[in-house]
Amino acid sequence: MPRPRLRDETKPDTAGLLKILWRTLPELWRSSPLLVTLLGLMALIGGVIPAVTLLISKWAVDGVSEVAAGGETNLALLAGAWAGAALLGQLTGVARQVLQGYAADNFTVQTSRRLMDKMNDLPGLEVLEDPRFHDDIQILQMGAPRRPLNLTATILGLLATAVSLLSVAGVLLTVGWWVPLVVVLGMIPLTLTQMRLYELGWSMTIQNTQASRELNYFQKAALNHGYAKEIRLYGLMPYLTHEYTERTLDYQRTMRGVRNKQLIGVLPAQILALAVTAGVFAYAVWQAQLGNLTPGAVVLVIGALSQVRGQLQELADSLGVGSEHLHWFGKYYEFLDAVPSVAVPAEPLPLPQRFDLTLDGVTFGYQGHAPVIENLSLHIPQGQTVAIVGENGAGKSTLVKLLLRFYDPSQGRILLGGAGEQVDLRDVDPQAWRSQVAAVFQDYARFEWDVRQNVLLGQEEDAPRLQYAADASGLTAMLPRLESGMNTRIGQAYGGVDLSGGQWQKLVTARALYRDARVLILDEPTAALDPRSEAEVFRTFAELSRGRTAVLVTHRLGSVRMADRIIVMNAGRITEDGTHEELLAAGGEYAELWALQARQYSESRDWLEREPDPASLLSSD
Structure with a gap:
């Protein structure tokens, strides 16, 4: 199955934009049926009022002339009619603004919800880890709060403007049948030119998305708390300021050229x-x-020409801005229509009774890159604790992603179940499978919520289960040091506290245990911890993995002896498989890595025990 793409390098033409509009209008109506109906009615009334006002003005001027010539005209009635039309226009405009805000709010919520629902419907990571995704999702994220609102206003404005233009042009028929035709035809080139220039502006937005994203990254780095220590220690701020300034000026030069072209292009x-x-x-x-x-009639012509000119200008602006909004909705629909490589099967098979894991000739490589895992076969019986070790880049974390079905193998199969009941992971519902798995990742999510929310992760609270997870992970022991215990807010951005690496480790372990899953995965969980904290994590892991299928991924071998079995990976292949003692006796790669890391720990311990003279550390020897 082809990988989904969010970015379509071809822009929709006029027909394409009309298709997008045809798809968007029902969504707008479904978000607020009554409000949209009322708004359409008000747009029609508001569109007719300018023509009615012009006619009343003509009759009033002619009436004054007739009275001056000795005739009779009910000027009071005309004045009242003019005032009534003006008042109706004002009331309609105010009501339209209020109701339009309500309708746009509903449409915005509906659009954002659909984006989030689609993200939930992408079971894998192939879209999220595609570099092109970041440009497209930035466009979607930035546009979601305002594009639906603006498109709502634009559509209603277009309706009102079109009705007003037709009615005012119709009034010009009183001067001559050809007058409205000439006026409209004479202004069409201006309308088309302005629309093309809006198209150019959107094209530049797309082309400069990565540039603007990189520009914003330098500003973010300069102002972000997470980078503050390195920036101050290494004097990085002048570099960030220089890069931000240069990139901003370059970006502005590009956009200035677009604006100049817009100005010059519209003059003829x-x-x-x-x-x-x-x-x-x-x-x-x-x-x-x-x-x-x-x-x-002369007054009517003066007013009508001014209004037609203004309405065509407004029509051009609205069409140009509307096309830009429709381009955004085009990307929005591309995202909603994306078919993920990792898909939920039409008729998912039930999960088997046993949870044996079998990799059968699995090969996988990230898009555009050489295979990370090649022809890998592995069987993990239910209840076994397996440590997967190897140097960085060996494919260990990729193997975990495949086990969790964040990706599907390009070749081979991953099977779940014992003999006679094995099912391919591609044939079961990913969410059903993942509901039986708990994992602690090296790059675990640090949500800036309170401790309780960080453990529950949206699940309903079960007090006994929460207490078990907190006790077993060591979280309970650290709670007295937090001001509000489980209710302590985490993260300085919202006035909370910062946790140490060890404290976070306890929290994410509690998060995994709260799920009470049958499969437990630890993917490089101790990479940022000191040896003492690392040993504590592995002791906890050994206790918690009893009775579960457990997979421990690490490149540090200090505590893997607790595993029933150790798998050594190198360049995407399994090179050794056995117990700690068996692999040491074999004298292969594991024994070499074990000896190297043991020597490093020993040397570090000896160095600390010798307590050398600080002056000796500064000697030139």
Whole structure:
């Protein structure tokens, strides 16, 4: 199955944008049916009012002229009608603004929810770890709070403007059948030019997404608490400031060129539109001098020309801005329609009774790269504790991702179950499988919530189970040192406390234990810990893994003797398989790594015990 792509290098043409609009309108209506219906009605009323006002103004001017000539006209009625139309326009505008805000809020929530639901429907990591994803998801994240709102306003504005343009153009028919046709045709080039320039602006947005993301990264690094120590220690701020400034100036030069092109490109069309307007106005004055038009008709032409020009300008702006919003929704639908490589089967098979894990000729490589794991076969019986060791880059963490079905093998199978009941992991629901697995990763998530939420991770609280997880992980012992115990907020960004590496380790272990899973995985969990904390974690792991299938991934061998079995990986292949004693006796790679790390620990201990003279450490010898 092909890997999903979020980025489509071809831009939608006009037909494509209309398809996107046709898909978006029902979603907008479904988000707030009553509000959208009322807003459409108000847009229609608001669109007709300018034409009605122009006609009333014409009748009023002609009425004044008639009264001046000795005739009779009910000027009070005309004045009242004009005021009533103006008031109705004001009330409609205010009500539309209020209701539009409500409808846009609902549409925004619906759009953001669908993005989050789609993210939940991506069982694997292949999209999230694709570099192209980061540009596209930045566009989606930045646009989600405002694009639905803006598109709602744009669609309703377009409706009102189109109705107003048609009604005002219709009023110009009183001057001559050809007048509205000439006025509209003379302004169409300006409308099309402005739309093309908006297209250019969107194209530059897409092309510069990575550049702007990198630019923002330098600013983030300069202001982020997590980088503060290194920045101050190594005097990094001048470099960050220089890079941010240079990249910003380069980005601004690019965008300045776009803006200049927009300004220059629109001038010829502006001149043509102005010439057409001036010509029609001159014609109306000439006809009035000949007695073919009344003073009211001249006033009508002046007002109508101004309104048509303004409405076409507004129409062009709305179409241009609307096309930009539709481009965003195009990416939104690309994301919603993405078919993941790791997919939920149409008819998932039930989980087997036994949880033996079998890798059968598994090969896997990340997109565009050589295989990380090649033709790997491995059987882990239910209840066995297996340590997978090897140097960095051996493929250990990739193996864990495959076991968790964050990726599917490009070749081979991963089977679950005992003899006679084995099922391919691709044939079971990923969520059903993962509900039976608890894992502690090296790069575990540090949510800036309170301790309780960090353990529960959205699950309902079960007090006895929470107490067990806290006791077994050592979390209970550290709670008295926290101001509010389980309710202590973590993270300085929200006024909470920072936890040490060891404290975090206890918390994420409690998180894993709260699930009470049948399979326990530790993926390099002690990489950032000192040897004493590391030994404590492994002791806890040994106690907790009894009766469970347990997989420990590490490149540090200090505490792997507690495993029933040790697998040595090198360059994506299994090179050794046995107990600690068997592998030492074999004298292979494991024995070599064991001797090397044991010597390092021994030398460190001897060095500390000798307590050397600090001056000797500074000698040139």
